[in-house]
Amino acid sequence: MERRRQAGYGIPAICLHWLIAGLVLALIGIGFAMRRTEIDPVLQFSLYQWHKSVGLCVLVLAALRETLWLFAPHPQPVAGLGPIERQASWTTHVLLALLCLLVPLSGWAVVSTSTLGMPTLFFDVLIVPALPLPRSAAGEAFWSLVHAATAYLLAALAALHAAAALYHHYIRRDAVLLRMLGRMPATDPRTGGHGGGTGDGTGGRMRR
Ligand code: HEM
Numbered sequence: 001m002e003r004r005r006q007a008g009y010g011i012p013a014i015c016l017h018w019l020i021a022g023l024v025l026a027l028i029g030i031g032f033a034m035r036r037t038e039i040d041p042v043l044q045f046s047l048y049q050w051h052k053s054v055g056l057c058v059l060v061l062a063a064l065r066e067t068l069w070l071f072a073p074h075p076q077p078v079a080g081l082g083p084i085e086r087q088a089s090w091t092t093h094v095l096l097a098l099l100c101l102l103v104p105l106s107g108w109a110v111v112s113t114s115t116l117g118m119p120t121l122f123f124d125v126l127i128v129p130a131l132p133l134p135r136s137a138a139g140e141a142f143w144s145l146v147h148a149a150t151a152y153l154l155a156a157l158a159a160l161h162a163a164a165a166l167y168h169h170y171i172r173r174d175a176v177l178l179r180m181l182g183r184m185p186a187t188d189p190r191t192g193g194h195g196g197g198t199g200d201g202t203g204g205r206m207r208r
């Protein structure tokens with residue numbers, strides 16, 4: 001129960017957040033480049049292989065983060081947020097977390113249904129088994145569409161989410177971004193609480 005009341009994110013949650021965020025943003029760039037631009041076929045083939053391997057890493061890391069959520073629940077929202085802001089932030093986090101599973105799973109479905117039957121090599125070391133889906137041109141087209149749509153939706157939501165984090169940091173001047181960077185504002189000597197924590201009477205605002 002004590003963990004439920006903690007003011008900030010733990011080190012594993014912070015590391016997973018930034019690792020997943022960096023890999024997802026790179027994968028969106030690589031995915032766009034390999035699929036939508038005219039590039040050398042050898043480079044394109046190599047990008048596909050990297051994209052699939054790194055994408056599967058995101059699947060594993062996102063599953064790990066979601067498992068962590070079960071045992072180390074989210075910290076309390078930063079004080080001073082209204083009910084609509086809390087709801088919007090919670091909904092965005094859940095959607096981002098779900099998309100981090102759905103996007104790589106749909107990518108795996110694309111290669112599993114492809115009639116080319118090209119093996120997926122995990123960093124040139126392991127052959128990744130196909131998902132138990134029938135191979136067909138229609139199936140591949142369907143999963144390609146799902147993969148592209150969910151990947152670009154994830155990109156749009158992540159941009160919105162990052163803009164919200166920057167708004168909180170530079171305009172609202174609260175601790176939302178700082179606590180995801182593992183830097184809690186100084187302890188309030190009057191209350192013994194954190195500036196960005198719960199119920200310290202500061203509205204979560206930083207003193208700088
Ligand atoms: C979070 C992880 C991932 C992200 C953000 C991502 C993103 C993308 C993007 C943006 C595209 C270009 C879509 C388009 O413009 O049509 C793409 C294409 C593709 N991705 Fe991913 N991807 C991820 C994971 C995976 C995984 C795990 C696999 C396979 C194991 C995969 C396989 C593919 C394939 C085969 C294509 C080309 C699809 C086609 O030819 O229509 N992706 N991905």
Ligand code: HEM
Nearest residue numbers: 013017021024025089093096097158162165166176177180
């Ligand atoms: C694809 C990229 C991203 C994804 C998928 C993502 C996903 C998430 C998720 C699921 C959470 C909930 C907490 C947790 O991780 O357990 C979260 C929190 C957070 N993210 Fe991201 N994020 C991304 C990029 C970014 C970027 C670029 C920034 C900053 C510019 C950012 C700033 C934050 C902050 C400050 C929080 C904590 C919010 C709070 O405590 O209310 N994220 N993010």
